[in-house]
Amino acid sequence: HSALRTPHLHYTYRFLIVPETIGSVAYLSHHEDLIPKMVGGLFLEMLGNDSPHALQGSFYGDTLVDKTLWTALRGLDPQAYWGDYRTVIGNDERQFNAPGVRVPMLSLSRVEPPDLPTRPYREYHSSFDTPEIITEERLAESRDVVLGLLGAWERNLYPVNNFKGEVFASGQGIWIDYRINPEGHRVLFRVMEHCDGTLSVAEIAEKVGTTFQAAWDVVALLAEKDLVRLEDRPRTTDRGRQTTDDRPRTIDHGR
Known part of the structure; x- marks a missing residue:
């Protein structure tokens, strides 16, 4: 992505692939020295299904990371919606937002809107929740959204x-x-x-x-x-x- 190819990035980025919950706990436990340097994060989950993008805010909800990612997402995907902390989905972002850590970690996922009884999505945790509901096209769309969000964060001067x-x-x-x-x-x-x-x-x-x-x-x-x-x-x-x-x-x- 052009926004992240420049050698003059303002921030460094770490892409964590860890087991659910305990992986984030272990990472934070072994890297406590990095916590004060973390300005924010974005947890990614369930981005291949057919639901709209949902951006869930951090524990504080009004940090610069929250404002940047939400105003940027509105431009990248007008169909996306916002949810306050722990109102969309709950996962590893909780470990980063927890007391004693308080890194503003947002989450981006594909989740049905709150007024639908099928949320987070129709097949969730059922025998139909298989790789077949994921498409490469939707994953590519979400990838482009994430890179667009990071590009906005870099330009938030x-x-x-x-x-x-x-x-x-x-x-x-x-x-x-x-x-x-x-x-x-x-x-x-x-x-x-x-x-x-x-x-x-x-x-x-x-x-x-x-x-x-x-x-x-x-x-x-x-x-x-x-x-x-x-x-x-x-x-x-x-x-x-x-x-x-x-x-x-x-x-x-x-x-």
Whole structure:
């Protein structure tokens, strides 16, 4: 996947294939030194059946990982749905979210919506729950979704404005006519309003009510026009909200 082929990844990734439950317990037990370095994870289960994608949130539900993966999934698969922690399915993600660990581990699976009596899926734990219900096509779709989610996570940076005041959109060649494309116009200006270094792309997408991809398209366009720069951590330009670390420092060489 192009998003993960670059040599300049911001994160490292571990792909764990372990026995259910006890495998994750054993891994965490033998790698406690890695737990503080884990920013999040995604547990994968039941991705070959005919049900829609379901993204189950972490224990906290509002972490940057939660926001990034959900806003990105909305763009990758509009038929997918969200479920809070332990409301979709329960498996190894519990071990990572447990007390003393608390790594925000989400899960992606194919599960029937909550209002259907056949959930998680019709054949589940029956004599019909065989490899025959899995198709290579659906596995490939889920693979592409996962890679798309990781690509969004890699691009979830903080747009910091190089501009002051509202941008002269037509002068910059980025105007979107609200009469022709009202949603594109809305997203353009709402995203620009939030490009002050305090929010990541996913957080902006959440506030604006759009997908990660739509917010990223605007941010990438602004970066191309040198209207914003991308940082890997918050860096506000709003003087009223600057922290001590953000404020410009004057060094007195006479002391």
